[in-house]
Amino acid sequence: MVRVGRIRCKTLMGRSGIEDVDYAINPYLGCQHGCIYCYARFMGRRNHPGEEWGTYVDVKVNALQCLARELPRKKRGVVLLSSVTDPYQPLEREWRLTRGCLQLLLDYDFPTNIQTKSVLVLRDLDLLQRFSDIEVGFTITTIDDEIRGIFEPHASPVERRLEALRVLSDSGIPTYAFLGPMLPYLSEEGLEGLLRELAQIGVDRVLVDRLNIKAGNWPPIRRALEENFPHLLPSFASALRQGSKYYEGLRLKVSSLARELGLPVYFCY
Numbered sequence: 001m002v003r004v005g006r007i008r009c010k011t012l013m014g015r016s017g018i019e020d021v022d023y024a025i026n027p028y029l030g031c032q033h034g035c036i037y038c039y040a041r042f043m044g045r046r047n048h049p050g051e052e053w054g055t056y057v058d059v060k061v062n063a064l065q066c067l068a069r070e071l072p073r074k075k076r077g078v079v080l081l082s083s084v085t086d087p088y089q090p091l092e093r094e095w096r097l098t099r100g101c102l103q104l105l106l107d108y109d110f111p112t113n114i115q116t117k118s119v120l121v122l123r124d125l126d127l128l129q130r131f132s133d134i135e136v137g138f139t140i141t142t143i144d145d146e147i148r149g150i151f152e153p154h155a156s157p158v159e160r161r162l163e164a165l166r167v168l169s170d171s172g173i174p175t176y177a178f179l180g181p182m183l184p185y186l187s188e189e190g191l192e193g194l195l196r197e198l199a200q201i202g203v204d205r206v207l208v209d210r211l212n213i214k215a216g217n218w219p220p221i222r223r224a225l226e227e228n229f230p231h232l233l234p235s236f237a238s239a240l241r242q243g244s245k246y247y248e249g250l251r252l253k254v255s256s257l258a259r260e261l262g263l264p265v266y267f268c269y
């Protein structure tokens with residue numbers, strides 16, 4: 001059960017350090033998806049010390065008023081929805097803050113990049129189709145839904161994400177798949193099939209990232225491994241060391257498959 005709070009923000013559009021992104025918009029603090037490996041858990045340190053990531057979400061109740069005030073004053077640039085929350089987590093169905101942000105971004109014609117793990121994004125297809133510059137990406141760390149259930153317990157099943165990518169792509173929306181963080185050995189299950197499906201859907205690009213240990217994400221990852229894949233723990237941990245051969249091998253494997261399939265692939269590590 002997620003505890004839902006209400007907060008007021010001073011600003012909504014934050015400058016972003018992410019490559020090719022100028023601003024990030026996060027209508028919620030916290031994330032119901034509660035991914036085990038999530039780096040965004042540091043966001044709760046001030047308002048929710050000691051509370052488990054995924055068990056609370058604060059709704060920024062004045063988000064749309066802030067954005068309406070900020071947009072006319074900002075230089076046009078690429079906006080990412082979202083960087084430290086999922087803009088289409090279940091609460092969005094009721095609060096519609098992401099939809100409200102999209103309406104405003106559309107009014108000011110800001111290029112927009114949506115990244116999510118939820119098929120709720122399809123609700124806003126009518127708006128997405130009206131943007132002059134839009135891109136929608138789904139994060140996929142594994143095609144195996146049992147592994148997904150362990151590491152991303154409350155996000156949409158992988159098959160449904162792929163179906164949603166297909167609907168978006170067939171509707172003329174530029175799409176991408178963010179394969180990250182790639183979990184050593186586990187994300188390789190069915191990887192070739194996943195890349196084949198992405199090529200068949202016609203995503204415009206595939207981004208691949210490694211798993212980094214930061215923001216306190218190692219204890220929950222280790223717990224999940226001990227409970228479900230204890231035999232994998234030593235090799236998983238050693239693959240995570242900076243400069244380990246594991247991720248270089250993965251890069252070669254993905255590059256070669258992507259080349260064969262004609263999929264544009266970019267590595268974030």
Ligand code: SF4
Pocket residue numbers: 031032033034035037038039040083084085086117155
């Ligand atoms: S969906 Fe994204 S922000 Fe939400 S818990 Fe998962 S990784 Fe974190």
